[in-house]
Structure formats: C-alpha cells, structure tokens
Amino acid sequence: xxxxxEMAAALGCLAAVFTAAAVGFSPAQARQRGQxxxxxxxxxxxxxxxxxxxxxxxxxxxxxxLLQTDGTVVTLxxxxxxxxxxxxxxxxxxxxxxxxxxxVCARTYALQQAQAKKHAADGADVCASPSCCQAYAPSGGDWxxxxxxxxxxxRAAVQATAGQVLRADGALISAVFHAxxxxxxxxxxxxxxxxxxxxxxVSTPETAQTVPRLESExxxxxxxxxxxxxxxYPQADLSGPPExxxxxxxxxxxxxxxxxxxxxxxxxxGEVRSLFGLRSARFDVAxxxxxxVFHVTGYGHGVGxxxxxxxxxxQDGADYxxxxxxxxxxxxxxxx
Ligand SMILES: [Zn+2]
Numbered sequence: 619x620x621x622x623x624e625m626a627a628a629l630g631c632l633a634a635v636f637t638a639a640a641v642g643f644s645p646a647q648a649r650q651r652g653q654x655x656x657x658x659x660x661x662x663x664x665x666x667x668x669x670x671x672x673x674x675x676x677x678x679x680x681x682x683x684l685l686q687t688d689g690t691v692v693t694l695x696x697x698x699x700x701x702x703x704x705x706x707x708x709x710x711x712x713x714x715x716x717x718x719x720x721x722v723c724a725r726t727y728a729l730q731q732a733q734a735k736k737h738a739a740d741g742a743d744v745c746a747s748p749s750c751c752q753a754y755a756p757s758g759g760d761w762x763x764x765x766x767x768x769x770x771x772x773r774a775a776v777q778a779t780a781g782q783v784l785r786a787d788g789a790l791i792s793a794v795f796h797a798x799x800x801x802x803x804x805x806x807x808x809x810x811x812x813x814x815x816x817x818x819x820v821s822t823p824e825t826a827q828t829v830p831r832l833e834s835e836x837x838x839x840x841x842x843x844x845x846x847x848x849x850x851y852p853q854a855d856l857s858g859p860p861e862x863x864x865x866x867x868x869x870x871x872x873x874x875x876x877x878x879x880x881x882x883x884x885x886x887x888g889e890v891r892s893l894f895g896l897r898s899a900r901f902d903v904a905x906x907x908x909x910x911v912f913h914v915t916g917y918g919h920g921v922g923x924x925x926x927x928x929x930x931x932x933q934d935g936a937d938y939x940x941x942x943x944x945x946x947x948x949x950x951x952x953x954x
Contacts, residue, residue: 680781680954682728684754685742696954699754700725701776706753708925710761710768713932716925717775719941722951723793723923726783727752729954730790784942784949786816791949796918797925798824798832800900802872803945804920809874809888809899816946819872822927823934824916829926834897836912843910847880850893854881860905867903874900874920888919922946 680696694702703724704717712720731751732743746754761768784791792814794806799822806817826832838846843863844856856863865879875887887899898916905911923945931941939951 682732682744683737683742685737685740685745687746691740691742696725696728697776697780699728701772702754702756703728703752704772704775705758706748706755710758710764710772712925712929714771714775714778715932715936715938715941716928717772718779718938719923719928719932719945720795720925721776721779722782722784722938722942723795724752725779725781725954726790726793729783730792733790779938781953782951783954784946785952786946786949791816791946792922793946794919794922795925795945796916796920796922798822798829798917799898799920799924799927800824800832800873800915803922803924803927804870804872804874804899806921808870808872808876809919809921816949817921818947819870820944820947822924822945823930824924824926828930831897831917832915832926834914836894836896836914837909838894838911839909840907846893847883851881851883851885854883856881860907860910863910864903864905872920873915874898878903 681693682696682699683691683693684699685691700721704720707724708717708720710717728744728751731737736751737743737745744751746752757765758768784793794817796803801822801824802819803822805813805819807813824832840860843860847854847856863881865882865884867878868876870876875890877884877886878890879885880890885893887901890896890901891899894912896912896914898914898918898920900916900920901912901914903910903912923941928941928945931944932938936944942949942951
C-alpha cells in the first residue's frame with residue numbers, strides 16, 4: 619500500500635491480523651488490521667521516552683500514558699502496559715519465546731511513539747486503538763478456565779524481557795509486525811514507499827500446514843467487482859468481458875503484488891487489498907464470465923516480524939533474541 623506521507627505519519631505501527639477462528643483470539647486480534655507505520659525512525663542519539671520524562675533508566679519506574687478507547691487517559695507502569703498489549707496482540711497459546719519477542723516489540727513501539735509525541739495533544743503517549751497504535755487488554759476475554767495459566771505465562775514473558783527494546787543506529791525502531799507471510803516478509807519500501815534498513819524482506823517459515831488460513835480466497839461476481847472498482851476509480855474501463863479487465867500483475871521477489879492494471883487504471887497491491895478486503899497484498903487473480911477470484915496467502919501488511927513465523931521459530935528452538943534478530947536485521951537489543 620503506498621500511503622501518502624502525511625497519512626503514514628498519522629498512522630501507527632502494527633497490524634497483526636488474526637481471525638477469531640484461530641486459537642485464543644480476542645476481538646481486538648480478530649479485527650482487520652493492516653495500517654502503515656510511520657517508517658521514519660527518530661535520529662540516532664535521542665534519549666528514550668522514559669529518560670525524556672525523567673522516569674529513570676529502570677523500566678520498573680517507567681510509565682505509559684494510555685489514551686483509552688473511551689477517550690480517558692490512564693497512566694500505567696510500562697511493564698503492565700506491555701503485558702496488556704501482548705495479551706491483546708498475540709494468542710497466549712503461542713510459545714514463550716514468541717510472546718517474549720512480542721513484548722519487546724510492544725515496549726519498543728510504545729516508547730518510540732512517546733518519543734515521537736504522536737498523542738501529545740491528547741496528553742498521552744499511545745492509544746489503545748489497534749487501527750492507530752496497538753491494542754491493549756488487561757486480560758484475555760476468551761481465556762476461560764485457562765486465565766490464571768495464561769496470565770502467568772504472559773507475565774513471565776514480559777518479565778523475561780523487562781526494560782528491553784530494539785534500536786537501530788541508536789534510535790528506537792518502528793517495530794511493526796503482522797500475523798503471517800508465506801515464504802518471505804515484505805520490505806517496507808514496497809508497502810509504504812520508504813525504505814527502512816531493518817524492515818527488509820527476510821525468510822519466514824509459515825506453511826499452509828502450520829498456519830490456519832494461510833491461504834484464502836475472495837470471490838466476486840462480475841457485477842460486484844465492477845461496482846466496487848468504479849465506486850473508487852470511475853475512470854476504469856470495465857466495459858468488455860471480465861477476462862479483459864486485468865493487465866499484467868507485477869510481483870516483487872518476496873511474492874507480493876507491486877502493481878496491477880484493472881480497466882486501464884494501475885493500482886498498487888495494497889490498494890487492491892484495501893478495495894476488496896483481501897487478507898494481504900500477496901495474491902493471484904483469475905477472471906472469467908463466472909466472476910473474479912483472488913487467491914491470497916498470508917495475513918497483514920507483511921512487514922517486520924511475522925507472529926506465526928515467530929511462533930514456528932520458537933517451536934524450532936529459537937529464543938526471542940534470535941527471532942527479533944531475524945525479523946529486524948541489523949537492530950540491537952538493549953535497555954531503555
Ligand atoms: Zn494511537
């Protein structure tokens with residue numbers, strides 16, 4: 619998705635995109651995500667948000683001012699906030715090392731946003747909206763009898779990484795993540811138009827056998843398809859038969875669609891994803907008299923850490939350091 623610069627700046631990180639059908643997902647996780655981050659890490663040498671607010675170097679003393687969905691602001695100890703983000707953003711059934719990696723992403727993201735003063739006008743550091751910043755939930759809504767076990771598991775993951783953040787060239791990184799990719803993650807440049815040295819395409823281990831709904835289909839009748847395209851792109855010429863509507867589909871070497879021409883109008887893969895509500899911009903398309911079918915793999919924007927990939931790496935014995943080093947190459951793990 620090529621997001622205009624001002625829009626990218628207004629949007630937060632993230633975009634875990636889970637389905638309620640998968641294990642242990644809360645409503646926040648089930649929500650469709652896919653927003654762009656502001657891929658503009660702060661210049662090297664800046665102090666952390668915690669230091670800037672004079673809360674000291676110990677994460678135990680750091681706090682996050684959270685703008686809640688009801689519009690009120692609550693101040694939470696940093697690590698309590700991080701646990702709530704991991705609760706909302708990743709299934710508690712995932713491997714401890716994946717949850718630990720997610721905790722580092724959540725902490726890094728919050729402090730980076732605080733530093734960028736994204737919600738300064740609200741008197742907050744971050745908000746709890748997954749379409750803006752990152753989701754937050756004090757406990758898992760669907761944990762049932764396993765709540766004590768899962769809560770202890772998540773608390774352990776947060777404590778194991780307490781105070782740890784990722785930096786590149788001394789600056790907190792934009793720790794974006796997504797639910798799943800197939801084969802390779804997407805480079806930030808292809809999705810948001812700006813290259814970020816640590817958000818490049820890397821391999822990722824998901825397969826259709828190991829990830830629920832890694833592959834999906836979205837089908838439209840010719841009429842539905844025509845109406846959807848013309849509502850947004852009235853200049854498109856969809857007067858001929860459906861098989862004549864598509865030009866060549868240009869893909870990047872990570873497997874995602876860079877651009878495709880529909881009715882003479884050239885759209886990015888992200889624009890097509892958004893227009894038709896596809897789970898990712900990694901798709902093939904077949905068009906005929908019966909309709910248009912998108913065959914889609916992965917879920918989310920595809921940039922940064924793949925959450926399912928992290929879980930599979932953890933199952934294979936990787937610790938959170940190895941997971942983070944793999945998905946954010948060239949970054950350093952350090953203290954706030
Ligand atoms: Zn926000």
